Amino acid sequence: MPLSAEHKERTRARILAAAGRVFRRQGYAAAAVDAVMAEAGLTRGGFYAHFPSKEALFAEVLAHDHGLIRMLAARRARSSAGWRRQTRRILGDWLAPDHLGPVREGCSFAALTADAARGGPEVRRAWGLAFERLVGELLRTPATDVDQALAMASSERRALAAQLAANAIGMLVVAAAGEDGLLRTAQAVTRAAVLEQIDRLLAS
Amino acid sequence: MPLSAEHKERTRARILAAAGRVFRRQGYAAAAVDAVMAEAGLTRGGFYAHFPSKEALFAEVLAHDHGLIRMLAARRARSSAGWRRQTRRILGDWLAPDHLGPVREGCSFAALTADAARGGPEVRRAWGLAFERLVGELLRTPATDVDQALAMASSERRALAAQLAANAIGMLVVAAAGEDGLLRTAQAVTRAAVLEQIDRLLAS
DNA sequence: CTTTTCATATGATAGTTATCATATCAAAAA
DNA sequence: TTTTTGATATGATAACTATCATATGAAAAG
Numbered sequence: 001m002p003l004s005a006e007h008k009e010r011t012r013a014r015i016l017a018a019a020g021r022v023f024r025r026q027g028y029a030a031a032a033v034d035a036v037m038a039e040a041g042l043t044r045g046g047f048y049a050h051f052p053s054k055e056a057l058f059a060e061v062l063a064h065d066h067g068l069i070r071m072l073a074a075r076r077a078r079s080s081a082g083w084r085r086q087t088r089r090i091l092g093d094w095l096a097p098d099h100l101g102p103v104r105e106g107c108s109f110a111a112l113t114a115d116a117a118r119g120g121p122e123v124r125r126a127w128g129l130a131f132e133r134l135v136g137e138l139l140r141t142p143a144t145d146v147d148q149a150l151a152m153a154s155s156e157r158r159a160l161a162a163q164l165a166a167n168a169i170g171m172l173v174v175a176a177a178g179e180d181g182l183l184r185t186a187q188a189v190t191r192a193a194v195l196e197q198i199d200r201l202l203a204s
Numbered sequence: 205m206p207l208s209a210e211h212k213e214r215t216r217a218r219i220l221a222a223a224g225r226v227f228r229r230q231g232y233a234a235a236a237v238d239a240v241m242a243e244a245g246l247t248r249g250g251f252y253a254h255f256p257s258k259e260a261l262f263a264e265v266l267a268h269d270h271g272l273i274r275m276l277a278a279r280r281a282r283s284s285a286g287w288r289r290q291t292r293r294i295l296g297d298w299l300a301p302d303h304l305g306p307v308r309e310g311c312s313f314a315a316l317t318a319d320a321a322r323g324g325p326e327v328r329r330a331w332g333l334a335f336e337r338l339v340g341e342l343l344r345t346p347a348t349d350v351d352q353a354l355a356m357a358s359s360e361r362r363a364l365a366a367q368l369a370a371n372a373i374g375m376l377v378v379a380a381a382g383e384d385g386l387l388r389t390a391q392a393v394t395r396a397a398v399l400e401q402i403d404r405l406l407a408s
Numbered sequence: 409c410t411t412t413t414c415a416t417a418t419g420a421t422a423g424t425t426a427t428c429a430t431a432t433c434a435a436a437a438a
Numbered sequence: 439t440t441t442t443t444g445a446t447a448t449g450a451t452a453a454c455t456a457t458c459a460t461a462t463g464a465a466a467a468g
Contacts, residue, residue, distance in 0.1 A: 111318060131387075159392070166371075170374015174366075
């Protein structure tokens, strides 16, 4: 009998994580399948046993490989105040100037949204669902899950959360392209504004 | 004697404009030199007589092909109020939901900043200078030019202008990737916020 | 009209890419 | 231990890419 079934699953997950890193670093178009497999410690041979195409792999990355969403989803506070504090800390770290290095290769929203906009329907759909999940996580409270939060929030509050996310993504995209003092200061200003926005959002 | 000297200059400009369109549409990595030349109505042969490499062409696009900067630079108001009104109109159009289509292929900041972040030093420098020019245009008044405006503005005002630009770019990047109602509403909210920011900026 | 000169076209090259066919080989069942 | 099975590696292909060398042809000067 062949190798254990979980082994393949674990390999698939390793390829997925490697793809996220390579795509964010080089961009979707410039990232070769061979490079992704090499990053995963494999060779190209097995790739098509795990994913039907490079673009399908991209969609999968966009659907699942978002550290920010994972961190937000991991909040587990008892009190509302603790929840708010955790959310603030996660967003603050995400926009911290020192975090830019890791973020430059670490945030799929900042690194891959422009590439996702050029993708096929599957890619676009995956990105859209992930963005919606991010918005839901921003609106969520300890008492509600993502879907509930999205369903219950007014269109206005949803738009404010989406605006917050877009502001943060915009600053990360821009800050990744330049590194001078102007952008450093602007990033600090944006960070403060985003934290203020999340306070207003979670207080309502 | 050969063709007129301006002829070459005009061809170069045509290639540059074509490159902007193709790069924005397909992304830098996916855009082939042949495709750029075809868009310009030429074949690949003459390319290297105009630009030393594809990446140099990219830097040139980032340095010069920004419709927003051109529109801001074209303001010619007598009064301060007229200047402010023109600035508002340009930014408002830029972030108008209906303009998204044209903008998706029209705004180099939104379409190419992520690619610029992955470029070499020349590319990064060109992007940085263009962004700085954009910030200068936002800070400028009828009485000052871009450099003066940048030199005279406090670090805080410069940061606010950069934040405004990053907010707008972020919303365009995000809105280009998704098209649902959530993003439409968020875009409207961001548009209003940006217009408010520019009012505050120009009033001080 | 002839000649010259350079912008552009055509043709070529070396490297890369996504994808597929086939070979190998580790492990689990016998 | 032997066999089997499927995950991965190796090898191959056809297409594409950046870049360069050479050919062409149009126009301006004579």
